[in-house]
Amino acid sequence: MxxxxxxxxxxxxxxxxxxxxxxxxxxxxxxxxxxxxxxxxxxxxxxxxxxxxxxxxxxxxxxxxxxxxxxxxxxxxxxxxxxxxxxxxxxxxxxxxxxxxxxxxxxxxxxxxxxxxxxxxxxxxxxxxxxxxxxxxxxxxGGLADIKDVPMARHDLLNRGYACGAIQTTRGCPLNCSFCSVTAFNGAHYRQRPVADVVRELRMISEKYVLVVDDNLVGTRREHVARAKDLFRAMAHADLGKKWFAQASINFADDEELLALAAKAGCVGVFIGFESPTPEGLREIGKKFNIQKDRDIHESVRRIQRHGILVAGSFIIGLDTDEPGVGKLIAETARRHGVDNLNALFLTPLPGTRLWDLMKSEDRIALDAFPGDWKYFTLTFPVAQYKNLSLEDIIQEMITCDWSFYSIRRILCRVWSSIWQRRKPLVSLVGNFSYRKNLRLNRKSYADFQSYVKTHVST
Missing domain, CATH: 3.40.50.280 (Cobalamin-binding domain)
Structure with a gap:
């Protein structure tokens, strides 16, 4: 068969x-x-x-x-x-x-x-x-699977053409942000695979670089962090020779022992969702977690970087609290935070999220000729109607944000900082120029998108 x-x-x-x-x-x-x-x-x-x-x-x-x-x-x-x-x-x-x-x-x-x-x-x-x-x-x-019984992935079936391997160690995210469908699909309960299984599977991956696809690698509670430490200890002890990237919340920066173990286990970068440069924006999307305990974001980022780990930061453009000038504000906020890479995305109502329910009830989903229009729901196109920004405005805000953060001067400054601080300068260089290269492609994509909207979407 x-x-x-x-x-x-x-x-x-x-x-x-x-x-x-x-x-x-x-x-x-x-x-x-x-x-x-x-x-x-x-x-x-x-x-x-x-x-x-x-x-x-x-x-x-x-x-x-x-x-x-x-x-x-x-x-x-x-x-x-x-x-x-x-x-x-x-x-x-x-x-x-x-x-x-x-x-x-x-x-x-x-x-x-x-x-x-x-x-x-x-x-x-x-x-x-x-x-x-x-x-x-x-x-x-299927519901929610017991991932303690999930077998090893067949990495041997896709062993060519990729720079990075992939593995999952946990599922579920307790944060339940309004724009994210992870909680609706994988649940809020934080589930972990056995540490020994993760290490065994990592040995099967041929690529040197590995993406840990967990939505929140270290979780949010003390017992979650303790398990992450056990995992990192086991990875370091196995001496796998892997370099890996992961997604985590900003609390990744709160435990020096966790950071030291992550670096020893091969962590070279972490992707963190900062989402908004303002407290009002964070409250809008239900991510007050980022501003609890009067957190100093810049110091949190530096604490991670001092362990030789790069920080990529994600922000969203198009919140109801966003006003003209938000693109430049995000670029400047990312620069002040000191992140090594910026990933700015358009606020996108995905099916199954609270944001979808809200925007649908308010008739704010601009592209709704489904299934054809689903191809634009990549988070890289403004598919909704935004409170304070027109279609032309929000695209220009994104362009301003990206070109400001990824100017040649700022890229060179970040790479030099990585060299000076012995923080994976080659990885930083690749990441920054990869983003910059695609900015030119994005301009054409935006022009084609605007043409499509004007032709197919009634206003």
Whole structure:
């Protein structure tokens, strides 16, 4: 039996266009969820994982499969349906899962043979058994999996074309920000894989650099941090030779022992969501966690960096509290915080979030010709109506923010600072020039987007 597991692409996301920028190779990670499902698949299935981020194959030239499984974020949904339609036209049953299928069930169920909602690990073997016996059901509800029983991902199935490997050690995030669908999909309960399993899987990854895809690596509570320390100790003791990046909250900076252990275990960078330069903005999105205890953000960032760990900061443009000038304010705030990289995104209402419910109730979702318009829900296009910023205004704010932070002078200053402080200057250089290279591509994308909105969206 032949099984294809497909991660669809989105041609509007410039970072996957390797031909346009060789730096993009360092910003694409493997579809880990498909690799985990492959690890759960019985040996009678011949598995091929197809990651369209490396280029979509000629499906017509491939051997006909017996079953196709597709995962998709919201921005991949339209392409996912195209792939599904191709295989269904050949009489091949298609199963779709992932966060978009879970949040937009009725839409997805109209376009595939079987739908898997929630986390699929607990029910995937049953789906395959039903497929083998010709009794595939129309819907399977996975809920939340017990990740203590999740097997090793099949890293061997995707061992070429990537600069970074990928691994997951925890699921769930207790912060529940209004714009984020993680809590709705993975729950607020913080779940951890056994430390020994994580170390064993890291040994299986061929790449030197690894992205830890956890939404919040160290959690928010004392017991979460204690577990993270145990993990880092085990990684350091195993002497894996890996360099890794992770996502965490700003409390990552609060424990010197945690930082020292992370650095010893190979941490070279951490991605932190600062989200807004103002307390009002943080309160709007439900992320007061960042300003608790009168936190000094700059000092927190420096504390992380003193351990040789780079800090990438994420901010959002388009909050109701944002006014003209917010782009420059974010760039200056990021500079004052001292972050090594800035990732500014447009406020995007994703299905399943409180933000979606609010904006939908207020008729503020500007692009709503679904499923076609899902391709713009990448967080890099302003798909909503914003309180104090017009379409032209918010795009200009983003351009101002990005070009201010990623000017050649400021990039060189940050790289020099990394050299002076012995803080991964090569990684800093790659990250900064990767972002800057794509800024030129973004200008054309914004122009095309504005043209599309003017043509297709009624005002």
């Amino acid at each position: 032949r099984l294809y597991l497909v991660n669809p692409s989105n041609p509007l996301v410039s970072i996957v266009n390797f031909e346009e920028s060789r730096w993009n190779r360092y910003r694409v990670w493997k579809p880990l969820s498909l690799m985990v499902l492959a690890g759960l698949t019985p040996s009678e299935w011949k598995i091929q994982i197809i990651d369209e981020n490396l280029g979509a194959p000629d499906y017509a030239a491939l051997p006909r499969p017996d079953l196709v499984g597709i995962t998709a974020f919201t921005s991949q949904a339209n392409r996912a349906y195209e792939v599904a339609a191709h295989f269904r036209g050949l009489g091949v049953p298609v199963v779709m899962g992932g966060i978009h299928a879970t949040m937009c069930r009725e839409e997805a169920m109209e376009r595939v043979d079987a739908l898997v909602t929630g986390e699929a690990e607990g029910i995937w073997p049953g789906v395959l058994e039903d497929a083998l016996n010709g009794r595939l059901q129309h819907r399977y509800d």
